[in-house]
Amino acid sequence: MYIWIFSVLGKSYFIKLNILREFLLNTIQYVIDPENEYTEIGKFLGGTIITLSPSSDNFLNIFDIYENDFNKNYLSNKLIQLKPFFYLIFQDISVEDYGKVEEIIIKIYKNHKLTFDDTSFYNNNSFVNTLNMPILEELYNEMLLYNDLKKYTYMLIPFVKGSLNFFNHHTTFNTDSSLIIANINELGEDNYKYGMCLFATFFWNKLKQNKNKNKLIYIDEIWRIIGGTSTPVTAQFIYKIFKTIRKLNGGAISITQDVSDMLSLENRKLSEKL
Secondary structure (H helix, E strand, O other), X not given: OOOOOOOOOOHHHHHHHHHHHHHHOOOEEEEEEOOOOOHHHHHHOOOEEEEOOXXXXXXXXXXXXXXXXXXXXXXHHHHHXXXXXXXXXXXXXXXXXXXXXXXXXXXXXXXXXXXXXXXXXXXXXXXXXXXXXXXXXXXXXXXXXXXXXXXHHHHHHHHHOOXXXXXXXXOOOOOOOOEEEEEOHHHOHXXXXXXXXXXXXXXXXXXXXXXXXXEEEEEEOOHHHHOOOOOHHHHHHHHHHHHHHHHHOEEEEEEOOOHHHHOOOHHHHHHXXX
16 A cells, blocks of 8 residues: 655645556546645546536536445445435534434435345346436435534535535446546545545445455545545544545545645544554
């Protein structure tokens, strides 16, 4: 497992060289790019460029579940993965209230005939298409029925009907590319964390595929998702990726210019692990 933290200028140049080198070695690579620094090399190498923004036609559904080579229990594992994303949105939600939200999430999957039985994810021996996954609006509509969750339902409005409604779509791009650059530059400072968590979750699932191939995930400006604007639940999810990725025949690279940016969550405890 690689963990590289840069505190000097030239980090993007070094990362581009590494992307090129690993590309020549046929390594599968995924890049979370908040500063739009890796789009050009991605295009040059024929990779898939995903620009997440209000004006883009690229969409990624947080509820997607993918077949993998490592651990099944598809719905159970997905519920665990969804928690960091929704804790970013709901922030101060209690354990009890999140339990109610999770119960609703289970219900919207069940509405698509997807259950804790792994066989429900297969149709004629083929894994279910992502178009058969729920989207955020379905969660929002169900939560409207719960008066005690009204506060959190309102928090979903920007993601369903407002400025961030591009989170409320089925996935529209080829998820099987061996080089994917996730350009979230247009999300804006306050919203980077949502895009980073969305793609970290997606890439984490993709890393569990192709168990015999080498894989790398790059998270640029990582402090945005583990620093003071994050939550302990979300930051622990990122830590888990770095902690366990070697078991998936992969590596993770964190990138930042200022190490002090990473030391602002929970008295530096999590960042010091990274």
